[in-house]
Every structure is written in structure tokens, then in C-alpha cells.
Amino acid sequence: MRTPISKVRGQGSAKNGTHHFWVQRVTAVALIPLCMWFLCALMFHMGNDRAEVLAWLSQPLVAILFILLIMSGLYHLKLGLQVVIEDYVNGEGCKLFSQLAVTLGCSVIAVASLFAVLKIAL
Amino acid sequence: MAQAKRPVSPHLQVYRWSVTMASSILHRASGVVLGVGTIALAWWLIAAATSDEAYQLVQACLGSVVGRLVMLGFVWSLVYHMMNGVRHLVWDMGYGFELKTAQFSGWLVFIASFLSTAAIAVTMLVMRGSL
Numbered sequence: 515m516r517t518p519i520s521k522v523r524g525q526g527s528a529k530n531g532t533h534h535f536w537v538q539r540v541t542a543v544a545l546i547p548l549c550m551w552f553l554c555a556l557m558f559h560m561g562n563d564r565a566e567v568l569a570w571l572s573q574p575l576v577a578i579l580f581i582l583l584i585m586s587g588l589y590h591l592k593l594g595l596q597v598v599i600e601d602y603v604n605g606e607g608c609k610l611f612s613q614l615a616v617t618l619g620c621s622v623i624a625v626a627s628l629f630a631v632l633k634i635a636l
Numbered sequence: 637m638a639q640a641k642r643p644v645s646p647h648l649q650v651y652r653w654s655v656t657m658a659s660s661i662l663h664r665a666s667g668v669v670l671g672v673g674t675i676a677l678a679w680w681l682i683a684a685a686t687s688d689e690a691y692q693l694v695q696a697c698l699g700s701v702v703g704r705l706v707m708l709g710f711v712w713s714l715v716y717h718m719m720n721g722v723r724h725l726v727w728d729m730g731y732g733f734e735l736k737t738a739q740f741s742g743w744l745v746f747i748a749s750f751l752s753t754a755a756i757a758v759t760m761l762v763m764r765g766s767l
Contacts, residue, residue, distance in 0.1 A: 539725065539728060542724075542725065543725070545718070545721075546718060546721070546722065549714055549718050550718075552714075553711065553714065553756065556711070557756060557759055557760050557763070558763075560698075560707070560760075561695065561698070561764075564684060564688055564691040564692075567684050567691075568684060571681075571684065580681075587674060588674060591667070591674060594664075594667045594671075595667075595668070595671060598667075598668065623674050623675060623678045626678050626681075626682055627677065627678040627681050627682075629685075630678070630681035630682045630684065630685040631681060631685075633685045634681075634684060634685050
């Protein structure tokens with residue numbers, strides 16, 4: 515007989531417990547207002563000339579919102595793609611390679627985007 | 637280590653299609669599409685930070701007919717994933733699991749995502765004269 519508490523103690527074989535589940539929800543909640551802002555911003559600034567976009571991105575509030583969007587978005591993406599790979603990619607080698615590619619790829623996209631925003635804003 | 641040949645997902649072909657199943661698949665698919673979208677966003681930001689030439693190249697690609705259609709696809713994916721994500725968060729809090737409710741919210745999110753995407757497209761058309 516196993517009680518629910520005995521299953522939860524020790525946090526399972528990965529020793530992470532519900533961390534993945536929880537951070538995915540935290541980033542999801544953060545992304546709701548950020549994505550609403552982003553969609554509105556896209557309507558006004560998509561396709562504008564470079565000078566206008568640079569002036570817009572130079573505003574501290576815009577840069578801060580972009581940084582938050584990039585950080586929570588890419589973290590959320592990494593967590594989501596990780597689960598997709600766990601579910602659909604068969605074969606240990608293939609799985610390991612895809613997980614590495616997702617983790618490193620998301621990091622590269624995040625750092626590149628953050629650097630671009632900071633370079634424009636600062 | 638030798639492993640038993642266990643059945644693995646996905647089993648898309650063995651089930652009768654339902655709204656809840658379709659919305660689950662669309663949620664994942666739109667999430668993967670948004671992953672590609674982050675590359676486009678990164679490219680746009682880096683180009684804006686680099687030079688006029690780099691920025692004009694992005695604008696030429698994203699501003700082409702194909703580019704605009706792809707952008708519209710990204711917008712729909714974002715709207716759908718966000719709305720269906722709220723549906724998931726409501727489930728996480730323990731509400732809306734009844735079959736009828738889950739089917740209704742599945743359709744609601746699906747239809748609302750298309751209406752919202754259309755509203756965004758129309759707003760851009762009216763406000764700027766083009767998509």
C-alpha cells in the first residue's frame with residue numbers, strides 16, 4: 515500500500531518533483547499579458563522603417579517588456595519542446611540529440627534577441 | 637541496455653477524432669510553430685540592431701506576400717496557443733473537465749482564435765492600409 519504522500523516524498527527518480535510542470539505554468543501566466551502587449555505592438559510597428567523601430571525599442575518600458583517576453587517565452591518554449599520530444603522522439607540517441615539541440619537552440623535565440631534589444635536600447 | 641519494444645506515442649490514426657483531441661494536437665502544433673516564430677523575431681531584432689541593409693532584407697522577406705501569410709500564421713498560432721493555454725490553466729485549477737464543458741471550450745477557443753486573428757488583420761488594414 516502506498517499513500518499519496520509516500521509517492522511525493524523524494525520527488526521521484528528525476529529528483530525535480532513538479533518543477534517542470536510548475537515553471538511551465540509560471541511562464542505561461544507571465545506570457546498572457548506580455549503576448550497581448552506584443553500583438554498590439556506588432557499591429558503598430560510591424561513593417562515600419564528602421565529609424566521608427568529603433569526609436570520605439572529605445573524606450574525603457576518597451577525594452578523591458580521585450581526582455582521579459584524573450585526570457586519567459588524562450589524558457590516556456592524550451593519546456594514545451596522538451597515534452598514534445600519526450601513523447602514523440604523514439605530512440606535514446608535521437609532523443610538526447612534533440613533535447614540538446616532544443617536547449618542550446620533556445621539559449622542561442624534568447625541571448626541573440628536579448629543582445630539585440632539591449633544594443634538598441636542602451 | 638536492451639529495452640522491451642513498448643508501444644510509443646503518437647497514435648493519431650487509431651482514435652476517432654474529437655474536439656478535445658484536435659485542440660490538444662493544435663496546442664502542441666501551434667507551440668512548435670511559435671518556436672519557429674521566435675527565430676523570425678530574433679532575426680528582425682538582430683537586423684534592426686545591425687544595419688539598414690540587414691533590416692531592409694528582413695522587411696523584404698516578411699513584407700512579401702508569402703511573408704505576410706506566414707506572419708498571419710504566426711499571429712493565429714499565438715492567439716490560439718494563448719487562448720487554449722488559458723483553457724489549460726483553468727483545467728489546472730480543477731475546473732471545466734466535464735465532457736460537455738471541455739468540448740464547448742474547445743470549440744469556443746478554436747472559433748475565437750480565428751475571429752481575433754481576423755480582427756487583428758482588419759484593424760491593420762483599416763489603420764495602415766495594408767497587412
